[in-house]
Structures are given as C-alpha cells and as structure tokens.
Amino acid sequence: MFTLHQQSKQTKARTGTLKTDHGEIQTPIFMPVGTLGTVKAVDQDDLLNKVKAQIILGNTYHLYLRPGNEIMQSAGGLHKFMGWDEPILTDSGGYQIFSLSDIRELKEKGATFKSHLDGSKHLFTPENVVETQRILGSDIMMILDECPPYPAERDYVENSMKLTHRWAKRGRKHFLKTKPLYGHNQLQFGIVQGGVHKDLRKESSQYMASLDFEGLAIGGLSVGEPTELMYDITDFNTDHLPENKPRYLMGVGTPANLLQNIAYGVDMFDCVMPTRNARNGMIFTRHGKVNVRNAKWKHHHKPFDTDFPSELCHRYNMSYIHHLIKSNEILGLELTSKHNLTFYLWLMQVVKERINEGTFGEWYQDMMKTVDRKV
C-alpha cells in the first residue's frame, strides 16, 4: 500500500507512493482541508486540474452533524456526494470536540459533546466514528483521539495519551471487523500523542505501531507550542515510527514548517492555513509571504509573478487582487485560496524532485528562509 522510493542522504526526507482505490498519492504531500465536503472557495475541477491536489480532507464531526449520516449514505458516500473521485482522508472529529464544542465530557466509552449548530448532545466513540467514516467512505479514516492543549500538565497529557491508546485499540478492532460500504477499500491511521514529552512520544509511537494501522499520524502538535519545540518533537517522533508506513503530521503548517518536517521524515500534511489565510488576504509565494491588504499593492498594476502557474499570478494585477480582498469580494477569496493551494502543491512537487535527485538537503534550508520572509 505504501512504497518508499527515495531517501534523502543529508536528511530524513523521503519520497513514496501511497495507493488507494481512488488513486495514488505521491509523498511528501499536502492535503487541502475540505471540512464540510468543500475546500472553501475552490471547486472540485479547479482543485484537481489547477491546484493539482492529490487528496483532500473531510471532517467526520462536521459532516456527521450536517448533512448527517442518513443523507451521506443515501448519496453513496462523500466521493459521490461532492463529485470528487480522487482520494479523501477524513479526520475523526476528535480535534473538533476539543476545539469547537463548549460542553464536552470525556468518559472511557467516548466523548460527549454539544453540537455547535443547535446545541444537541452527541456521543462519539472509537467504534461509531469508524461506522461514520465507513458511511463517508473516505479512503483514509482517522481514529478517535484526544488532543490535549498546550501547555498542559504532564499527568494530564499522559492520562490523555493512555485513553487515546485504549480508544485506538477499540477503533482498530472495530475497523477490522467491519467492511467498506461502497466497494472500495479503506485505510485506517492511528494517531500518536504524548504532547511535548519525548518518553511519552516514544511510548505512544510504539503502541500505535503495534496495532498495525496502514499509516500513523503525529497528533497533538501545532497547538500553540513554540515552532522550535514542534520541530524537536517531530524529529524525535519520526525516529520511533516504522519506516514502511506513511507518516502524517496533523494540522501543520506554514510552507517553512512543511519543509523542515519533511526533512525530519514526515510524508503527509494538512492545514487550514493556506485557505484561511487566503481569505484574510495573505498569500504564500516562492518569494515569501504577501499581505495583499497592504496599501503598497493599491497602485501595483501588474501581476505578482507571471512565471508562477496560478491565475492570481499570471492573469491578474495585484492592484485588482488588493481591491477584491479589501472589498471582501467572493472572487478575491477564490483567487487567493486557489493560489495558496497551488503554491503548497507546487512546493511539494519541487520537494519530491529534489529528494529524488538527491539535492533536497542542500536546498531546503535556504528555501525555508525565503518562503518565510515578508514581501
């Protein structure tokens, strides 16, 4: 299912292929976030043909609350529902229970929470999130986990990790005894926790590896800890993950974050940053970060970078993009969102080429500095 191709010599970066029934994913890869069955402001055709996304995310928590499992099942699953025939990964909703719900209750059985839509009470268990993700029909489903905040007491993090482990075992068992609903195979990823404590990270990695998931995620990072600390933990964590399984760093991050974590051996990423920041007027480019709201673009009657393959860059003047964002026009959100995703996927493409040619190690640190500066 996952095949490694090339290993960078100076770093732990690697290229690989993850096979799903909806197509192959070339890693390292960035996965655009499409919480509610849509990558906000970008339609599926553009996502495939312009952004060149290989896989997108959906969210169990959001899709379970609306439209709900009944609609989803009668639609024939999320692929058919949203008209996307490429791979989909669904997050279990563990993160949302902790970030969105005001009232939640954690018990051995599962997590009870109140819907952010209507206040109604719901229970997510390791088993029923598998069921819901069977109904969604995602190519990759995530286990239910608890994502502790940062900072948190070590005892809390340790107990939380152990609960996640018990849930993981139940989730894996339920996954193995149930079957896909729509004729295509599904994979299940475990999630390593342990906060910023290396001994816990090691323990969690070993435990998750023992359950023989098809892939392993590093969870519980990019929740407010300093960037250097996140790097340190990822670097440590990948040393304790199996070589032959894809590694997915959840919720990360900036282009620089991606480059550094790829150097530490991560294969997959997702993050709201390219799309959310796009809607707030920030674009990421190979020359650095650009705030298109800045007055300096008001009179800039030319494109930002005609050599870059996004519509924003080769077709429209920055003065127009500035105007669209300042006016809160829908087209502004679309163009900046498409641009940022195009850039992220472009960056992953260059990364793969660099790793395969053996020039990643000497290239990525300079690129990190470049993409992180302000234009």
Add this chain to the structure above:
RNA sequence: GAGCCCGUAGCUCAGUCGGUUAGAGCGCUAGGUUGUGGCCCUGGAGGCCGUGGGUUCAAUUCCCAUCGGGCUCC
C-alpha cells in the same frame, strides 16, 4: 422677516447639570491566523469640538455675534 433645531475623527453620530489625556461604529493603517463555524482577533494613526469674542481658576459644554445646513410660521 420671525422662531426653533443642528454644526464634535475621512463618514455616521455619542458625550458635556462647566473639571484628568474628548469617545464609538465604519473607514484608513499595520500585525495575527497551524487535524476551519469565510468576512475574525489585536494594535496604531487620525480632532484649533464651524469661526470670532465674552463670563470663569477652568469653556466642546454657559452667553453674544457671525458663518454654514435644516425645519416651521408670516
């Protein structure tokens, strides 16, 4: 011609029984955003309080005049 109301930030307006450094929303401007409730959060700039005079220890506030805008009556 007479009477009344209004004039405060770029815009729309609060405020003041006379008393620290005159406020808000929007706009402007600069940051932020990391397993997504798009239009959110944080900071900053910006005021001869229409103008001139008077009373007072102290006036955006009270008085007079004047300019500008509006309403009513003859």
